[in-house]
Amino acid sequence: MNAGTPVKVPSRQNSKLGGSHTTIIGDRQGKKLVALISQHPEVKKIIPSVITVRGKGSAGGIISAKVLRPDERGNLRMLISHGTSSQELRIVTTVSSAPEGERVMEELNAILTAD
Numbered sequence: 001m002n003a004g005t006p007v008k009v010p011s012r013q014n015s016k017l018g019g020s021h022t023t024i025i026g027d028r029q030g031k032k033l034v035a036l037i038s039q040h041p042e043v044k045k046i047i048p049s050v051i052t053v054r055g056k057g058s059a060g061g062i063i064s065a066k067v068l069r070p071d072e073r074g075n076l077r078m079l080i081s082h083g084t085s086s087q088e089l090r091i092v093t094t095v096s097s098a099p100e101g102e103r104v105m106e107e108l109n110a111i112l113t114a115d
Helices: 012-016 027-038 098-114
Strands: 043-053 063-068 076-082 085-093
Touching: 012 043, 027 043, 027 063, 027 076, 027 085, 027 098, 063 098, 076 098, 085 098
Parallel strands: none
Antiparallel strands: 043 085, 063 076, 076 085
C-alpha cells in the first residue's frame, strides 16, 4: 500500500449495523437516529428488518422512532415511522435479562426524545 492511498475506516455506526440489508427509512434523519442508538455502550448490533408501507400516500413526512420492550434476553426492537412507511430494527444488546433490557430501553428512548 502506498503512503498516499486513502484507507477507509469503518465508522462506529457501520460496524454495528448488520443483517441481510442495511437500508434505513427516513434518509439522513433515519440514519441519524440509528447513529444515536449505536453510540450506546450496551448496543452490540443493529439489524434492519423489512420496510412496510401502509396504503397509498405521499412519501416523506415526519420521522419518529421508539424503542420497544425487551425480550427475555434483554434484546430490543426499534420502530421507525416515516410518512406511510415503517421499519422495525432489532437491537442486540450486551445485557442478559429483561430487567436490564428495560433499563437500556429507557436510556435509548431518552436519547431519541432529547434530539
